Amino acid sequence: MDKRVGVLGGGQLGRMLVEAANLLEIRVNFLDAANSSAKQVSNHAGHIEGSFKDAAAIRQLAANSDVVTVEIEHVDTYMLEEISATTPVQPDYKTIRMIQDKFAQKEHLIKHHVPVAKSIALEKPTVGELEKVSATLGLPLMLKSRREAYDGRGNFPVKSKADFQPAIDALGKNGELYGEQWAQFKMELAVMVVKTKYQTYSFPTVETIHENSICKLVYAPARGVSAEINQKAQDLAKKAVSCFWGRGVFGVEMFLLQDGELLINEIAPRPHNSGHYTIEACPVSQYEAHLRAILDLPLHEEDLQLREPAIMLNILGGDKPDSHLQFAREALKQRRTKIHLYGKGEARKGRKMGHITVTAPTMREAEAIIAPMIAYSTPGKY
Numbered sequence: 001m002d003k004r005v006g007v008l009g010g011g012q013l014g015r016m017l018v019e020a021a022n023l024l025e026i027r028v029n030f031l032d033a034a035n036s037s038a039k040q041v042s043n044h045a046g047h048i049e050g051s052f053k054d055a056a057a058i059r060q061l062a063a064n065s066d067v068v069t070v071e072i073e074h075v076d077t078y079m080l081e082e083i084s085a086t087t088p089v090q091p092d093y094k095t096i097r098m099i100q101d102k103f104a105q106k107e108h109l110i111k112h113h114v115p116v117a118k119s120i121a122l123e124k125p126t127v128g129e130l131e132k133v134s135a136t137l138g139l140p141l142m143l144k145s146r147r148e149a150y151d152g153r154g155n156f157p158v159k160s161k162a163d164f165q166p167a168i169d170a171l172g173k174n175g176e177l178y179g180e181q182w183a184q185f186k187m188e189l190a191v192m193v194v195k196t197k198y199q200t201y202s203f204p205t206v207e208t209i210h211e212n213s214i215c216k217l218v219y220a221p222a223r224g225v226s227a228e229i230n231q232k233a234q235d236l237a238k239k240a241v242s243c244f245w246g247r248g249v250f251g252v253e254m255f256l257l258q259d260g261e262l263l264i265n266e267i268a269p270r271p272h273n274s275g276h277y278t279i280e281a282c283p284v285s286q287y288e289a290h291l292r293a294i295l296d297l298p299l300h301e302e303d304l305q306l307r308e309p310a311i312m313l314n315i316l317g318g319d320k321p322d323s324h325l326q327f328a329r330e331a332l333k334q335r336r337t338k339i340h341l342y343g344k345g346e347a348r349k350g351r352k353m354g355h356i357t358v359t360a361p362t363m364r365e366a367e368a369i370i371a372p373m374i375a376y377s378t379p380g381k382y
């Protein structure tokens with residue numbers, strides 16, 4: 001392919017994106033540090049070394065690329081706005097600007113009649129403000145940072161009044177906060193949506209399991225979910241994505257409540273952890289789908305369907321600097337198991353260092369294969 005894709009950020013999502021791009025001879029230019037995860041697997045002269053927050057570097061990336069995209073939403077959208085006058089940016093900078101402020105994202109969804117958990121912004125990050133908000137939302141509630149949130153780092157569950165001060169202490173330094181009504185969910189679901197120039201498609205509805213607000217497991221398809229809810233989740237995910245601008249894949253996180261109602265938790269304007277399974281389980285992965293969408297290449301709906309059931313387990317940093325490597329060695333002993341390590345080097349506890357995907361003819365078989373690895377990675381043992 002003769003088009004060059006520029007990407008702000010070169011983490012694991014960029015690494016998996018370029019793995020898909022290489023098969024199609026699509027050149028991907030990354031703007032990130034020299035030895036970033038994505039650059040390790042892509043050797044050419046088009047990369048830019050620097051921070052994806054640096055204006056001059058973003059201009060240089062745009063000059064080198066035919067289309068610019070992101071692997072992280074925490075970028076300078078005013079720079080994206082500037083470059084989009086000369087180089088297409090996908091999805092649109094307005095989408096990234098709206099989504100990177102989780103509270104603004106919610107208000108936008110409400111405006112478009114998409115159901116979300118009730119949320120109220122704190123005027124200031126103080127205990128007094130949190131008390132005021134909790135009087136309306138009730139307890140427990142989830143206190144959240146509006147910006148720069150990922151992997152639960154901007155979340156603090158507030159269960160009682162005793163949590164007010166610790167919550168403000170933990171998140172107050174992150175800037176603006178908002179409170180979100182606690183969702184008594186039966187399970188969490190996610191759908192990867194692909195928005196092309198012509199149409200909006202979706203991958204299957206999957207079940208996600210989070211531990212301490214960080215994604216741990218993904219089951220594709222979601223277990224024990226009726227065909228009706230499955231369809232409702234895909235329709236809602238497509239509706240939610242359709243109120244944003246531009247093309248590409250979007251990760252849509254949802255809460256399935258006890259009564260079968262669905263609420264959107266949040267949307268990621270990029271490939272997403274809940275879509276890693278597509279690499280092994282679908283004819284076209286979320287990464288290839290993103291490339292096809294932003295480059296206006298053909299895409300077939302049936303290529304987004306599951307070949308067989310899949311389970312994805314994140315490999316997080318453990319107690320020792322090499323816990324994740326030991327985990328990978330253990331996983332190698334299992335059949336039907338694909339291991340992805342991200343080349344991040346330094347492990348911090350809880351940092352996403354890699355993942356494994358098991359696919360099998362039945363979900364039951366996939367569950368049996370992955371069970372010892374879930375047991376291995378249980379906190380306290382790992």
Ligand code: ATP
Nearest residue numbers: 117142149150151152153154180181182183210213
């Ligand atoms: P990501 O890494 O997906 O960007 P994040 O840091 O933006 O995550 P959220 O998606 O807002 O955080 O929340 C992470 C997890 O915390 C959710 O998947 C869910 O398990 C839990 N959670 C978030 N909001 C609520 C809520 N209102 N009620 C109950 N649980 C919640």
Ligand code: MG
Nearest residue numbers: 149150151266
């Ligand atoms: Mg998020």
Ligand code: MG
Nearest residue numbers: 151253265266
């Ligand atoms: Mg999330």
